[in-house]
Amino acid sequence: MDPLTPMITTNPFDDDKLREECGIFGVSGAETASAMVALGLHALQHRGQEAAGITSWDGHDFHTHRAMGHVAGNFDRDEVIRGLPGDTACGHVRYSTTGETSLRNVQPLYAELNSGGFAVAHNGNISNAMKVRRELIRRGSIFQSTSDTEVIIHLVATSNYRTLLDKFIDALKQIEGAYSLIVMTPEGMIACRDPLGIRPLVMGKLGDSTIFASETVALDVVGADYVRSIDPGELVIVTKDGEMRSIRPFGEVHPRPCIFEHVYFSRPDSIIDNSSVYSVRKAIGAQLAIENPVEADYVIPVPDSGVPAAIGYAQESGIPFELGIIRSHYIGRTFIQPGDKVRHLGVKLKHNANRALIQGKRIVLIDDSIVRGTTSLKIVQMMREAGAAEVHMRIASPPTKHSCFYGVDTPERTKLLAHKLDIGGMQDFIHADSLAFISIDGLYKALGEAKRADIRPQYCDACFTGDYPTKLTDQDEAVVENQFELLAERVS
Template sequence: MLTTHPFDDDKLREECGVFGIYGADTAAAMVALGLHALQHRGQEAAGISAWDGHSFHTHRAMGHVAGNFDRDDIIRALPGKMAAGHVRYATTGDTALRNVQPLYADLASGGFAVAHNGNISNAMKLKRDLVRRGSIFQSTSDTEVIIHLVATSSYRTLLDRFIDALKQIEGAYSLVCLTPEGMIACRDPLGIRPLVMGRVGDAYVFASETVALDMVGATFLRSVEPGEIVIVSDKGVRSHRPFAPISPRPCIFEHVYFSRPDSIVDGTSVYSVRKQIGVELARENPIDADYVIPVPDSGTPAAIGYAQHSGIPFELGIIRSHYVGRTFIQPGDGIRHLGVKLKHNANRALIDGKKIILIDDSIVRGTTSLKIVQMMRDAGAKEVHMRIASPPTRHSCFYGVDTPERAKLLAAQMSVAEMADYIKVDSLAFLSIDGLYRALGEEARDEGKPQYCDACFTGDYPTHLTDQEDVAPADQLSLLGERAA
């Protein structure tokens, strides 16, 4: 089986998106709409849990939101005015239904459902301790650790038990939880993973991105602040800040690639930032050429910015088909090499005999870039130059992004010149880390106190990586089959 995303398979992938709503007559239907807007954040599975005032109802399924939650009978089976949903992209381990979120459990305080975006970097250590104390795990997702920590806490109230659980967790998380007492939404103290709050009518909405608020007609109120817990119930909206304040480090790659360009992240238009990234890239790495060509679709805004600043015409030299299914079963190895053309094809009439600049958002393993460059050569390009709208990705992410191990990251193994030879381009250049910060409105990266989590570029991890430091690789797989979604 070959995926029909030959250009996307070599990307860093955000693991999931969350969406929750409290106070809507058709809560589950609203969640399904919100998840449609977040589908890009996770395409392997989706789930919705709802509370009708008496019971919890959950439907989880492998695959996209469409096809699983566009049936009236499924939505009718999820009654209630409070619901939460999740789209998932797994990292390692199996992709079984038991790992699809929201995860649900009956606790002493009542039912508890949780949808999680991020990765708990000490989950394996916590799981070992919990198992020794008698906990029985039903999934291989680190998200289940949160449920067990809440269940085993010695504090009396659910809120205090929840806070107790969070204080034992390292890493990144944005959570939307359903309880009989109301909805809980929270964000890790560094704000690594995003979470926003909105309102539609009398209902409150939480989502990974503002584009999901747009989908349901909700008005953006604000971002959930790093380290903040927001509780929505029949008593109104309450905010708690149980953590000592620290300088936030939101994920910088949300601006580069993860978020949809029509979202607003940290008060800034993602599309505008990506265009400005292109401007900075053109300032730092000019080259003479006939056309600036984006690698669709993520390279398009940066390519527009590069073209506008350089004065070189922007053209669509790679045409993407939007009508191909997610996977294609190959009838034989003999045509496997044709799979790349299922999704994209060179605009030969434009490219033939021309010097072109390809703009892409990143290079991970380099396999995709190699295919793209060869496609341009086959179409008759005279020269192929590549400009990357981010710094070299030299380090793995442990905060909720599917990243290859460092040994498989091309930039961790080769110099830029060696990478250029490997992917067979006439020249290759990356945006500098300071250029990326300038595109975000900063003068430069503050080496003493970085404004973002940029560990995938710099190796500067903002939290402890307990599981990476304390557990051997073989034990990691046996103790916890996958990182969270």
């Protein structure tokens, strides 16, 4: 690796779930913009629990407050909100996939450019960020963070185009991967989505205010009306005078939004592309029951993400739905420290068996996914210790065989259980009486498609299929570099 390029790291906390790494929220034209952003970030807390930040614009100056930890405790104090004046503000909640866990990587990122202040909040992952960063450093750019988002600021600053909007578009045309962005400048606010629409972004209205958010649930919290999703490849510009316009500077591309938003990432009370996430997850559970029936006494969700799919499975199969696992809501994701031994103990802090219900019963456990398999193993063991006669597991997504490079914290491919083992081997690993996953075609059917089209799939499903819809420049270069290192070791 080039010595000028810092190592891009991932977050050390892990409880065996895939993690969306960010949520973004922006408000233009509201008297209490920063307070509204804080409320919106509360609703998006599930998308990032490491850190949060808000930047506001009062017509003269930009103001920023960033902090490690949750929104609550950092942005629910009057003195913090008073320090973020203005009628325009944007905010960010973070769970890192690129960039170390430190305050310097907390967004929104802000810089003073020749055109004035520039703040950006980013949900996604730039898959050529390391290559672009290396080139910028060689040309003299000085980076203040290890976040991939900062390359956007430097590309804007060094663009030869005249207007800020043209500079921004020029920057976007040089990056690859997935991004939903909210940008603040003295001229107004810009919200945009990558040409494939991999990461979500929606627009709402509250009186004369325009609001952008990662999910519709954040609009609900502030009392705003949902207007529509930002289209893939679209830039929506809201001027400081409240005028709005939309431009589409990219060539037309077949969209590929992230399918896992429907399976796990988004809150069930959100709407994605006019579809209720809750209803889709129930439909996934129903399709799972059609494809993978089993005789049992109870359908039991692995809380909380498995609940809607379990309801759908129970309704389709006719097997009663019961809460056989009780989850503690007072254990945060970052409570469990690294290391398998402590992580395994942490499962019992989060989940406990409802022994009186489970004793002597045949149960079907419904979960959204299996990543490493460590949590599934412990939950099956918990059910057996509680006296279950049989433990069957059904998963509301296909096997996760591939890493994500689009803004999701995924283990290395070699650590994914489905990459190492077939379904029979996975069943043996978690000690279940049976294990089955919904098929990729079944997942598409639950989403309203007849099946996955091999030529033009409707979603990014690379974590299941390995079909990545964009270039993976940094990843490909890393693979080549690793091969050279291995060859050098053999020669020496």
